Amino acid sequence: MIDIKDLVKTFHRGSINEVLALSGISLQVNKGDFITVIGSNGAGKSTLLNCLAGSYPIDSGHLFVDDQDVTRWPEHKRAAQISRVFQDPLLGTCGSLSIEQNLALANRRGRSHGLGLGVNRQNRDYFRQQLSQLGLGLEDRLKDRVGLLSGGQRQALTLLMATLVKPQVLLLDEHTAALDPKTAQQVLELTGKLVSEQHLTALMVTHNMNQALQLGNRLIMLHAGKIILDVSGVEKEGMQVEDLMEKFYAVRGEEFASDRMLLI
Amino acid sequence: MTYYAFMGALEQGFAYGFLVLGVYLTFRVLNFPDLTVDGSLPLGAAVSAVAISAGVDPYLSLLLAMAAGFLAGMVTGVLNTKFGILHLLASILTMIALYSINLRVMGRPNMTLLGKSTVLDPLTNAGIGLFNAAPILFGILSLLALLFLLWLLHTAFGLAMQATGANQQMITSQGVNTDRVIILTVGLSNGLAAISGALLCQSQGAADVNMGVGTIVAGLASVIVGETLFGCRSIGRALLAALLGSLVYRLTIALALSLKLGQFSFTPSDLNLLTALLVVVALTLPGLRRKVLRR
Numbered sequence: 001m002i003d004i005k006d007l008v009k010t011f012h013r014g015s016i017n018e019v020l021a022l023s024g025i026s027l028q029v030n031k032g033d034f035i036t037v038i039g040s041n042g043a044g045k046s047t048l049l050n051c052l053a054g055s056y057p058i059d060s061g062h063l064f065v066d067d068q069d070v071t072r073w074p075e076h077k078r079a080a081q082i083s084r085v086f087q088d089p090l091l092g093t094c095g096s097l098s099i100e101q102n103l104a105l106a107n108r109r110g111r112s113h114g115l116g117l118g119v120n121r122q123n124r125d126y127f128r129q130q131l132s133q134l135g136l137g138l139e140d141r142l143k144d145r146v147g148l149l150s151g152g153q154r155q156a157l158t159l160l161m162a163t164l165v166k167p168q169v170l171l172l173d174e175h176t177a178a179l180d181p182k183t184a185q186q187v188l189e190l191t192g193k194l195v196s197e198q199h200l201t202a203l204m205v206t207h208n209m210n211q212a213l214q215l216g217n218r219l220i221m222l223h224a225g226k227i228i229l230d231v232s233g234v235e236k237e238g239m240q241v242e243d244l245m246e247k248f249y250a251v252r253g254e255e256f257a258s259d260r261m262l263l264i
Numbered sequence: 265m266t267y268y269a270f271m272g273a274l275e276q277g278f279a280y281g282f283l284v285l286g287v288y289l290t291f292r293v294l295n296f297p298d299l300t301v302d303g304s305l306p307l308g309a310a311v312s313a314v315a316i317s318a319g320v321d322p323y324l325s326l327l328l329a330m331a332a333g334f335l336a337g338m339v340t341g342v343l344n345t346k347f348g349i350l351h352l353l354a355s356i357l358t359m360i361a362l363y364s365i366n367l368r369v370m371g372r373p374n375m376t377l378l379g380k381s382t383v384l385d386p387l388t389n390a391g392i393g394l395f396n397a398a399p400i401l402f403g404i405l406s407l408l409a410l411l412f413l414l415w416l417l418h419t420a421f422g423l424a425m426q427a428t429g430a431n432q433q434m435i436t437s438q439g440v441n442t443d444r445v446i447i448l449t450v451g452l453s454n455g456l457a458a459i460s461g462a463l464l465c466q467s468q469g470a471a472d473v474n475m476g477v478g479t480i481v482a483g484l485a486s487v488i489v490g491e492t493l494f495g496c497r498s499i500g501r502a503l504l505a506a507l508l509g510s511l512v513y514r515l516t517i518a519l520a521l522s523l524k525l526g527q528f529s530f531t532p533s534d535l536n537l538l539t540a541l542l543v544v545v546a547l548t549l550p551g552l553r554r555k556v557l558r559r
Contacts, residue, residue, distance in 0.1 A: 053437070079439035086433070094427040094434050101423050109439045113420040161438075 001201060002029035002052075002169055007061035009044075009051055009225075021047040023225040024061070029169065029203070033232075034195055036212035037205045038244070039222035045205040046087075048222070049171045052203070054078040065168055080110030083167035085158050085175040092158030095147030099138060099157065102146055103127045106161035130160060134190065152183030156190055163194050170195070172204040176211075188215070209241045223251055265522045271395045273518035277511035278402035279463040280482065282409055284490075284510040285503065286456030287483035289413070292502070294449050295429040299355040299480050300340045301457040303362025304333040306476040308458025309465035310369040313377055316466070322383040326462050333458025334451040336362055341447030355450075366473050374472040382466040398467045405463070409456065410503050417499050425449050426499075457483075478536060485539050486510040488546045516542060 009022040022044045029035065037045050050056045052063065054075035063071045065081050086092050093102050104118045104127075119127075124142065131139040134156050138149075146154060155175060162170055172191065176184035192215055195202050206212050212219055218232035221244070228251045231239065265273075283301060290298040308329035315325035336358060343354035367373065387397035416422045427435035428445045436442055457479070465471035490509020496502035520530045520538055530538065 055433075074441070076436050076439050076441045079437050084437050091431070091433050092437070094431045096430045097423060097426055101426075104420065105423050105427060105435065105438045105440075108420055111439070113424040113438075113440050115416075115419045115421055118418055118420045118423040 001031040001033075001066065002027075003062075003064040003067075004028070004052070005062040005064070007048070007051060007063070008059045009047055009056060010059055013059070021225055022051065022058075025222075025225070025227060027220070027227060027230075029201060031201055032199055033218050034200070034202045034216035035204070035218045035220060036216045037203055037220055037222065038207070038209060038212045040248075043222040044225040045222055046173055047225075049084070049173050049203065049205060052169075053082050053084055053171055081168040082171060083109065083162035083165075083169075084171040084173065085155065085162050087174040087177050089151040089154040089158070089178055092161065093146045093154050096145065098143050098145055099131070099149075100124060100127050100142040102157065102161060103130070103164065106164045109165045109167075130164065131157075134160060150183075152179050152187060155179060155183075155187050159187065159190055159194060163198060163200065166198055166200070168201065170200050170202040172202060174205050174207065177207065191215070209244050213239055213241065213244070221248065223248070265519055268395055269518050269522055270515070271399050273514040274399040274511060275395075275402055275467060276464075277514035278399060278406045278507075279467060280460050280486065280514065281402070281406035281507045281510045282456040282463070283460035283479065283483050284486040284506050285406070285409055285413055286453035286460075287480065288487050288503065288506040289425075289456075290450055290453040291484060291487060292496075293417070293426055293429050294446065294453075296344075296351050296446065296450060297355070298337070298340060298450055298453060299352065300337055300358045300362070300450070300454050301483060302476045302479045303359040303366070304336045304454040304457045304476075305461035305464075305479045306366050306471065306473055307336055307362055307369070308333050308461030309471035309475060310366045310375070310461075310473070311458070312462035313375045313465050313471035314369055316377060316380050316382070317375070322381055322385070322466060326383065326459055329458040329462035330455040333461075334455035336458070337451035337454025338447050340454070341443075341450040344450075345443035345446050363473065370471065370473070373474075374470055376470045377466065378469060383463070384467065402463055402467075406507060409459075410507055413503055414500050417503075421445075478539070481536075481539055481543070482513065485543045485546070486513040488543060489513055489516075492546045492549055513542070 004025055004027040007022050007025040011019045011021055025048060037048070039045050047056065051058050054073060058071070062069060070078055070081070100119045104123065105113070107123060127142060128139045136153055136156060138153065138157065146157065149157065176187050179187060188211065191204070194200065204216065213236070217236070219229070219236050220227050221229035229247050283305060287301065290296045311329045311332045312325040315328050316322055320328070340355045340358040343349045343357060344351045349357070384394065384397050384401060387401055388394055392400070417426065424435055424440045425445055428440070428442045432442050461475070464475070486509040487506050488509070489512050490505035490507070491502070493512060494501070494505035494508055496505055517535060517538065521532065523530060
């Protein structure tokens with residue numbers, strides 16, 4: 001399905017600020033996998049998603065989607081297969097366009113945005129029906145500018161837009177982090193609903209370990225640009241937050257030990 | 265103001281209307297401050313003048329002018345997107361390059377069209393006086409341009425255009441190549457500016473390599489004055505406001521030129537100062553109004 005091979009990404013290469021963000025990540029994502037991605041700040045979670053989406057060029061490695069090598073594809077070309085929801089609720093929608101116009105753009109993801117009318121009566125009905133499943137009353141506000149919506153509403157809309165045309169993989173980059181707890185919970189429930197209803201393949205970055213354990217069938221933990229834990233199925237279901245912390249500190253401890261060995 | 269001065273201002277307002285609609289596209293929709301128009305307006309005039317002198321139909325010469333302007337705008341777009349040059353700088357580079365190109369196109373600094381046929385001929389032949397013919401024809405043509413843009417901005421491409429100006433990350437992740445959108449939109453904007461140049465040279469009877477100086481400022485002034493006076497709530501309203509802004513701008517200038525305060529009167533050399541003042545007033549007025557109303 002999605003095959004990440006030995007992905008390496010360095011920021012500010014060759015300068016004094018050089019940072020190795022991803023040091024050889026390999027990951028095989030199976031069809032229907034809902035993977036939660038955790039790790040501390042700077043572990044490379046967001047970088048991984050940005051490299052998958054094509055926002056950042058990578059130093060070396062390969063990326064296959066459905067056996068097709070998309071490593072050199074620009075971001076807009078990859079968008080046909082990969083859709084995303086960002087941490088910033090303002091980033092996934094266009095505030096100066098109306099709700100229906102945003103949906104019309106999303107409805108053509110991966111196809112040409114040509115000279116046909118953006119919104120017609122037919123797809124307006126379809127949008128209304130799709131919006132009603134959000135339960136936010138947006139189906140009656142098709143012509144409202146998206147800039148008038150709250151962060152939570154915009155994030156729910158972004159989520160709908162990302163799944164309006166079924167993507168091969170959905171990337172969620174801490175997409176509830178900027179929302180208040182109640183709204184975050186709603187958006188999270190919506191995420192689970194959309195993913196399971198459409199049998200989507202998804203990668204979700206989160207800082208919330210409970211979330212990471214509750215949602216999805218697989219969990220990976222990143223540290224210093226490497227995958228240090230990859231659990232799925234029954235093994236994941238049986239895990240507690242304490243187990244994750246233990247694993248995390250075990251790895252950090254090893255590092256500490258090896259550093260000390262170097263000093264001696 | 266005399267009737268002739270009034271009709272003359274309308275003629276100029278409508279002729280510059282194409283340019284103003286183009287400036288609206290780049291400046292407001294695409295968020296791309298584009299100075300190329302200072303070069304593409306005289307380019308349109310030059311191409312049209314040379315074509316008419318060579319016996320080409322005046323209406324066909326408008327299309328040739330538009331194509332030339334479109335190419336000029338695309339150069340700016342490519343410099344910006346493919347070579348990563350800052351938009352403002354990219355457009356200045358194209359603008360100064362066009363100065364040389366315009367001289368090459370005409371082979372001399374200016375070119376008269378005395379005795380040559382123009383787009384106004386069908387109307388004057390029908391017995392409409394020249395002073396009425398130009399505002400009528402240019403008014404109809406600029407309204408057609410407005411309707412075309414209104415349609416274009418409601419197509420999927422037009423939505424992508426608006427989104428490219430507002431949120432590039434969003435529209436890229438919907439699978440749109442923003443480079444392509446920018447190149448085409450800046451091209452279209454300059455194609456419109458070139459039509460303005462072609463119409464002006466035909467109604468004034470001459471193309472001049474220096475006729476583009478200050479075009480962008482006049483275009484911006486018209487867009488901003490239009491927005492301030494007529495609002496910009498919807499795309500249709502904003503397009504209409506831009507065109508009306510062009511009329512108001514030219515009328516204001518005509519009014520200022522006809523003003524006599526005792527010994528003092530404005531001369532055409534004062535126009536740059538007046539334009540700058542007009543833009544400042546139009547830009548600060550909405551803020552001032554809000555402040556006063558709050559108190």
